[in-house]
Amino acid sequence: MNYCISLFTVLVFSLSVGVVTPAFALQIEDNQDQKEDSLISGELIKAASEEQLLGENDKNHSLPEEKVINRNKEKKTVKIKDDLTTSEEKKVEKKRMSFFDKIKKDETVSDFYNNYIKGKLQIGTRSVYRLLTKDDSGHKGEGFGSGTYLGTIYGLDEKQNLVPSNFYARYLFNKYFGFELAYDKISAETVAFDSYRFVVKTDGDINLSGFAVNLYFCYPNFSKFIPYFAVGVGSYSADFDARNEWTYSPIFDNRAYNQMDLSSVTGFSFGVGTEWVFAERWRLDLSVQYLSVDVDGVYTGYFDDELYTTQPGHFPMDNISFRLGIAFQF
Numbered sequence: 595m596n597y598c599i600s601l602f603t604v605l606v607f608s609l610s611v612g613v614v615t616p617a618f619a620l621q622i623e624d625n626q627d628q629k630e631d632s633l634i635s636g637e638l639i640k641a642a643s644e645e646q647l648l649g650e651n652d653k654n655h656s657l658p659e660e661k662v663i664n665r666n667k668e669k670k671t672v673k674i675k676d677d678l679t680t681s682e683e684k685k686v687e688k689k690r691m692s693f694f695d696k697i698k699k700d701e702t703v704s705d706f707y708n709n710y711i712k713g714k715l716q717i718g719t720r721s722v723y724r725l726l727t728k729d730d731s732g733h734k735g736e737g738f739g740s741g742t743y744l745g746t747i748y749g750l751d752e753k754q755n756l757v758p759s760n761f762y763a764r765y766l767f768n769k770y771f772g773f774e775l776a777y778d779k780i781s782a783e784t785v786a787f788d789s790y791r792f793v794v795k796t797d798g799d800i801n802l803s804g805f806a807v808n809l810y811f812c813y814p815n816f817s818k819f820i821p822y823f824a825v826g827v828g829s830y831s832a833d834f835d836a837r838n839e840w841t842y843s844p845i846f847d848n849r850a851y852n853q854m855d856l857s858s859v860t861g862f863s864f865g866v867g868t869e870w871v872f873a874e875r876w877r878l879d880l881s882v883q884y885l886s887v888d889v890d891g892v893y894t895g896y897f898d899d900e901l902y903t904t905q906p907g908h909f910p911m912d913n914i915s916f917r918l919g920i921a922f923q924f
Contacts, residue, residue, distance in 0.1 A: 639723035646666050711924050716767045718879065718921025721758040726750055726782060728910040734787040744893055744907020747797060749785035752913065764810060764921070772810045778828060779803040780887075780911055797840040800889060800909055804830035806863060818871045824883075825864040833855035851896040856909075861887030867917070882894065887911045 730749045733741030742748040760779070766772035780802040788795045806828030812820050834854040843850040867881025888910050895903040 612811070629682075637732070642732070666749075672810070673874075712924070714772075715924045716764040716877065716921040717924075718762055718877075718919050719758045720760040720762065720776075720879070720917045720919035721756050722760055723750050723754060723916045724779075724780065724913045725757065725915075726752045726910075727912045727914060743784075743909050744891060745905055746786040746789060747784045747909075748787060750782040750800070750909065750911070751785055753781040753783055753799065755779075758870075760917075762921075766810075766812075769814050770812060772812075774808040774810050774824060774826070776806050776808065776826075776828075776884075777804075778806055778830075780830075780885075780913065782909075782911060784909075796837060797852075798834050798836035798854065800832065801835060801910065802830040802832050802887065802889065802911060804828055804857070806861070808863070808865075812869075820869040820871065821866070822869065822881075823864075823866050824881075825863075828861045828863065828885075828887075829858070830887065831858045831863060832891075834891065846897070849898050851899070853894045853896070854891055855894070856889055858892045859887055859889050861885050869921075871923075875923045877921045877923055879917070879921055881917045883915045883917060883920075885911075885915065886911055 710743075729751065731742050734746075734748050743750070762774055762775055762776035763770060763903050764774040784799050784800065786795050786797050787793075806826050808821060808824040808826030812822035812826050814820050834856050836852070836854060841852055842848045843852065863883055863885040865881050865883030867879060870878040870880070872878055888908060891907045891909060893903075893905045893907060894901065
């Protein structure tokens with residue numbers, strides 16, 4: 595009995611060892627395989643990393659020096675192109691700003707023209723025919739004269755110049771009121787009595803020239819004719835254009851020398867007229883003006899270069915003028 599139990603025990607133990615031992619052996623083998631696989635994978639990754647690093651180093655160090663230089667040149671070229679692009683962009687922007695500045699400036703000029711010039715400013719010129727209102731003193735005089743204008747000069751004869759050279763500019767503050775700046779010139783020939791030869795002669799011309807400022811009042815209406823009234827004041831310089839035979843008298847073998855000095859004067863005027871608007875921007879101006887202006891003068895006589903006489907004189911240059919002008923309306 596005991597022998598049978600012992601045999602059964604041995605049999606069971608044998609079977610247990612036979613079954614467990616292979617399974618344990620297989621487990622150990624699997625663990626070893628996993629460790630080996632991990633080691634192999636680690637070695638492969640390490641090798642790959644080293645190979646990549648070596649490859650990159652070899653790639654960097656293996657570039658020829660010429661390629662490095664070319665790469666640097668390419669970088670500089672790109673930088674220069676970028677700078678040029680920036681410069682071109684700045685030029686385009688500057689041109690664009692200049693264009694808009696010009697437009698703005700043009701708009702400013704246009705606004706100024708429309709607000710202050712258009713329909714307000716006229717520029718024109720006139721032809722003038724004059725008549726002196728006091729052309730004769732009424733006394734021919736004897737010797738150096740008595741009751742004359744000066745010495746033997748007893749009369750004045752207006753000199754006409756119909757060339758349209760009396761320029762003017764007119765500016766309207768509104769449709770009824772404005773002012774005019776006008777250039778004017780007046781000439782008259784002196785008339786004298788030669789007491790030695792008993793003939794009428796001339797000693798020279800009296801010339802006035804200057805500018806006048808006139809206040810201008812008009813009455814615009816539905817017709818093409820605009821009547822107006824003007825009143826003003828002018829400043830004129832005066833000179834005496836003497837004849838040679840008067841300056842150096844042949845009667846005394848040119849030993850006598852005569853001289854005339856005239857003073858600058860101020861004149862006052864008023865006039866009426868009308869404008870005919872015969873075109874959109876053109877006007878014909880017809881007017882009559884009265885000008886009051888007198889000239890003071892001093893006559894000086896020399897004989898053998900020595901002063902022998904001085905005489906004051908007064909020349910009335912008052913006149914009525916008939917004027918025909920043409921003007922451009924802005």
